[in-house]
Amino acid sequence: MFDALSDRFDGIFKRLKGKGRLGDADIDEVLREIRVALLEADVNVRVARNMVGRIRERCTAEELSKSLTPAQQVVKIVHEELIETLGGETMKITYASKPPTVVLMAGLQGAGKTTATGKLARWFKQQGRNPLLVGADLQRPAAVDQLRTLAGQIDVPVFSEPTDPVEVAAAGLAEARRLGRDVVIVDTAGRLGIDAEMMDQVRRISDAVEPHYTFLVVDAMTGQDAVNVAESFHETLELDGVILSKLDSDARGGAALSVKEVVGKPIAFASTGEKLEDFDQFHPDRLAGRILGMGDMLTLIEKAEEAYETDQAEAAAAKLLEGQFTLDDFLEQMQQLKKMGPLQNLMGMLPGMPKEMKDAEIDDREIARVEAIIKSMTPEERAKPELVDGSRRTRIANGSGTQPNQVAQLLKQFKEVQSVMKRMGGGMGMPGVPGRSKKGKKGKKGKKGGRVTPKGPATPRFDPDDPLGLGQLEDLQLPGRGPKLN
Amino acid sequence: MPELLILIALLVVVAGTAAFVVTTRRRRGPELEPPPERGIAPTTEVPDTVPPELVEEVEAEAATEAPPTLGAPPRLRDRLGKARSALGGYLGGILGRSGIDEETWEDLEEALLRADVGVATTTTMLDHLRERVAAEGITEPADLLVALKEELVAQVGAYDTSMRLEADEGRVPVWLIVGVNGAGKTTTIGKLSARQAAEGRSVLVAAGDTFRAAAAEQLETWAERTGADYVRGAEGGDPSSVIFDGIQRAKSRSHDLVLADTAGRLHSKVNLMEELSKVRRVADREPGQVVETLLVIDATTGQNGLAQAKQFAEAAEVTGVVLTKLDGSARGGIVVSIQAELGIPVKLAGVGETVEDLIDFDATEFVEALFADD
């Protein structure tokens, strides 16, 4: 649904081809596209405007390097600007010299505070700490039950009593001291930034426990309102950081940028699922690429993880690259892939995918036909497609409700795939083994690297030499970039 | 179509490799006891009988509390009164100008974008408005604003917002409540239950969220508060079974309506959406009949709301949207896009956390509130 920012530029830069420098009008046009991309990612209108202003300055002021195309340079500038805004480094959590270290959780209704409280407790536990959770949400039905259940999963104590949220928070802190717990996390009820009474309550909770860290939990799917929310909570509580929840959604997460811009404090943690282990410290570069819609390898990985038997997937990939892939394997893999969602969406997540391929309409009926044909073949035929002669072809066509020439075409194409993959595999070595870092090999783009994704898929850092991540595809030797695909 | 096969092969390679690399990475580091796994094995089969042992029945003490009487439902305008005064800010700027110029259009665009209407829908609306301005010779900013509001009201108000209560002869009507995590599904059920009780119907609520910690307890509280009958299952149990059991109980006790809660799920999670399709199929089987599937959308949701509506509609045949948390500073403009693109009506709005805070969606008031200043 969303076009990657780089796609947006395609048309513009095609017209500019040959020009070494962008004129003012060109820059205007490019900046308009950047604005739209940011808005579609839910970056606040105001924040987007400031950001576009800064990008404009850099576009006009910066020396254009000869090694990059204008498109690459602009994307690079935008990407850098995003990372700068999001904060370059992960937040360092330090501990109070006089324990316990107190953490206060705040946010809108349903943002993910209680879950994040449990997750944070798990995280502290992993750091060797002994947290105590305080259930100060006495408003939502069963909120304390929810917290107790989560805490039970990680064997962490909970304190709460049906009195008053401020009292509970204060008593919870005393309880932690009594028990010698060194971290206290206070979960609070969800509240609206415009609800004066409730905002006053959370201020009093804060005054009662004097937190070392106050975190605002923000749903990654939030839209323009993120700015208002951040402003009101920051004004009331002086936030120390933000926890971004539900990043496992397919939202672009531009709200994070808005919040960061308003609060000026780092996004400390990101939550990526409903389970307590789906939580980690935040990596800004990861989100910058996502906001820009540059291939979202991470989402792809996460989907793959969910849908795949991993060992089997890795084996399949290896087989494919060695050219020892049968139609049976192919069928199986196709079915696995379908579990990850519509193929069209997956395609969009591949970084640097050429536009023609991204836009290639993948018709589900087409896929169904491929499946039907393969399923109508005998196991023997699937292993050795060359066995399929005229009469077998007719039988398969009848069995799958297709035409004999469609069967022939499929088999021919499969052979083609095998040889393409084999060629690719030859250049890649063993897949799955993360390759060497690209750092220090600048200017060697297009060379067959030792990996499918540069630097391992976990943190696809921005490569100034390759802002579009095209090197990754060149590594893959996509047929579309060599001999014309058709 | 060689592209197709090559693309699939490519995806296999990338996904396979990625999964491998990630697993290796994850294996490092200490692991704590994992909580119960979420999700079903993606089967498409629906069991013909619901295993009774999965469902542990809980008798609600329906009689202990009298069904609540609800006062007149609050109006959106009253709720927003404190927070916003209509027509300030950029719209004030528009009205302050003597004519319609480029800046006027920019201000209108910004107003719509800030309400989360989204770039595409905003552009379409304003393009259409420009045509109207030319055709009708509109020159006054005030008239322009009226025209825009008319367009918006026509867009969001063009649907039947009534809620179905009748099922076929001998079947129990079911309202299925769906949506992403934290949208307000369970609370909405509490409000709906109160409202139906106030209208004299007997309601059963089924705790179809067997996943989230204490979700059943949360719903139970609402059942008690609203005097509804209540069925829950074991934590981690099969949601279809719980709901089916609730329907059977409602049938035997001649309740008028079943409100079925479901676990929050992201629309992008394929197996959870498959689970939801199954829940709907089972709930729609005799003696039940799903007459409404309500998608709950949080007004703070940004552009992702459109994808949510698309996927939920596909998986569960959504019949209407409940727009919650409109009492906050968010405008919920994404529903304009949802209606423009998918034609799903917004039927109800949530304006607070008590049973009284549910109102029928009113297009005119919604549009006024879109532009109100905060």
Ligand SMILES: Nc1nc2c(ncn2[C@@H]2O[C@H](COP(=O)(O)OP(=O)(O)OP(=O)(O)O)[C@@H](O)[C@H]2O)c(=O)[nH]1
């Ligand atoms: N998919 C996904 N769901 C999440 C994530 N974090 C929280 N949730 C879910 O979102 C819903 C709301 O989370 P809660 O932790 O109850 O949110 P809260 O802010 O405490 O909500 P209130 O106390 O009701 O204001 C629950 O269904 C959680 O399981 C996340 O990172 N990803």
Ligand SMILES: Nc1nc2c(ncn2[C@@H]2O[C@H](COP(=O)(O)OP(=O)(O)O)[C@@H](O)[C@H]2O)c(=O)[nH]1
């Ligand atoms: N202010 C406000 N809060 C709401 C509204 N609807 C639900 N909530 C709150 O949002 C949070 C999540 O609601 P819940 O019903 O648990 O969501 P679910 O996860 O979708 O079932 C709870 O804290 C509710 O009290 C609403 O219309 N306005």
Ligand SMILES: [Mg+2]
């Ligand atoms: Mg909570």
Ligand SMILES: [Mg+2]
């Ligand atoms: Mg719920």
